Amino acid sequence: MEKKVIINEERCKSCGLCVSVCPKHVLRISDRINSKGYHPAELFDNENCISCGFCYLICPDMAIEEVRRPEPVKK
Amino acid sequence: MKLIYKKPDTITKRDTTYCPGCPHGIAHRLIAELLEEMDLVKKTVIVWPVGCSVFGYYFIATDAVEAAHGRACAMATGIKRTHPESFVISYQGDGDLASIGIAEAVHAAARGERITVVYINNGNYGMTGGQMAPTTLIGQITTTTPYGRKPELNGFPMHVPEMLAALDGPAYIARAALDSPQHIIQAKKFLRKAFNAQKNNLGFSLVEMISACPTNWKMTPVEAMERIRKEVLPVFPIGEFKVAKGVE
Numbered sequence: 001m002e003k004k005v006i007i008n009e010e011r012c013k014s015c016g017l018c019v020s021v022c023p024k025h026v027l028r029i030s031d032r033i034n035s036k037g038y039h040p041a042e043l044f045d046n047e048n049c050i051s052c053g054f055c056y057l058i059c060p061d062m063a064i065e066e067v068r069r070p071e072p073v074k075k
Numbered sequence: 076m077k078l079i080y081k082k083p084d085t086i087t088k089r090d091t092t093y094c095p096g097c098p099h100g101i102a103h104r105l106i107a108e109l110l111e112e113m114d115l116v117k118k119t120v121i122v123w124p125v126g127c128s129v130f131g132y133y134f135i136a137t138d139a140v141e142a143a144h145g146r147a148c149a150m151a152t153g154i155k156r157t158h159p160e161s162f163v164i165s166y167q168g169d170g171d172l173a174s175i176g177i178a179e180a181v182h183a184a185a186r187g188e189r190i191t192v193v194y195i196n197n198g199n200y201g202m203t204g205g206q207m208a209p210t211t212l213i214g215q216i217t218t219t220t221p222y223g224r225k226p227e228l229n230g231f232p233m234h235v236p237e238m239l240a241a242l243d244g245p246a247y248i249a250r251a252a253l254d255s256p257q258h259i260i261q262a263k264k265f266l267r268k269a270f271n272a273q274k275n276n277l278g279f280s281l282v283e284m285i286s287a288c289p290t291n292w293k294m295t296p297v298e299a300m301e302r303i304r305k306e307v308l309p310v311f312p313i314g315e316f317k318v319a320k321g322v323e
Binding site for chain 1: 097296
């Protein structure tokens with residue numbers, strides 16, 4: 001499945017606010033290092049993400065660029 | 076995939092110069108989102124203050140002016156009076172608005188100038204290293220109050236929205252907080268009403284936003300947001316203090 005949260009890792013400053021507000025705990029601070037020297041946040045569990053957008057709302061660096069929700073499946 | 080949220084195009088590609096976890100970026104995003112939603116980007120002039128947000132014009136792509144310390148309200152008055160068709164926002168911190176610029180802010184409010192003030196309150200002078208500001212809480216340790224702020228020596232914290240709500244000029248005065256997604260959604264609602272107050276030519280509008288300063292509070296960003304909820308919001312309660320008819 002496509003990623004529900006698009007994170008611009010170069011903008012991230014590893015403050016951890018998105019991780020703290022995520023109700024489903026699907027975000028974490030990764031081991032990678034961006035060009036500023038911070039460990040960017042990453043979405044590690046795309047399946048359980050509910051696209052609530054809390055991470056987008058709290059992100060102070062506009063690093064979370066898009067939050068998307070899958071279209072409901074028609075029966 | 077349905078798009079729920081998207082970073083506003085008015086926010087530039089340049090990275091912000093703020094410390095990690097500084098809510099200035101949240102306030103910038105709320106302003107940019109609302110300007111796009113209300114179709115005001117082309118006629119907006121933002122007056123940036125002296126403080127951490129001094130380079131704000133790098134991050135929001137609107138017309139901008141840089142004011143001297145504390146004079147943003149006076150400058151915004153001049154811009155609005157010479158260009159009445161423009162949409163003028165003054166973005167100020169607590170050291171800027173509540174200390175050196177209190178005279179300009181109070182008189183702009185008393186005259187009922189058609190400007191919107193976004194007032195960021197983080198309880199200290201963040202840019203210069205965390206000195207005491209008028210909004211520092213009693214007992215809070217800063218670099219100039221190493222034993223905590225004492226009322227008999229340093230006075231009491233200043234409640235700007237309550238003060239200005241007593242005047243006749245303001246159309247909309249409110250206080251919001253930027254500590255949690257719920258409060259950020261509420262802050263956007265308050266800011267929309269403040270923008271409406273100017274758009275509908277009703278009078279002066281101000282929204283105070285309770286912010287954090289993780290670096291100078293010597294906390295992690297998550298701890299700083301918790302401190303807002305536990306210590307700051309009981310002293311500075313969220314709410315609308317003056318709502319004129321027609322801001323909805």
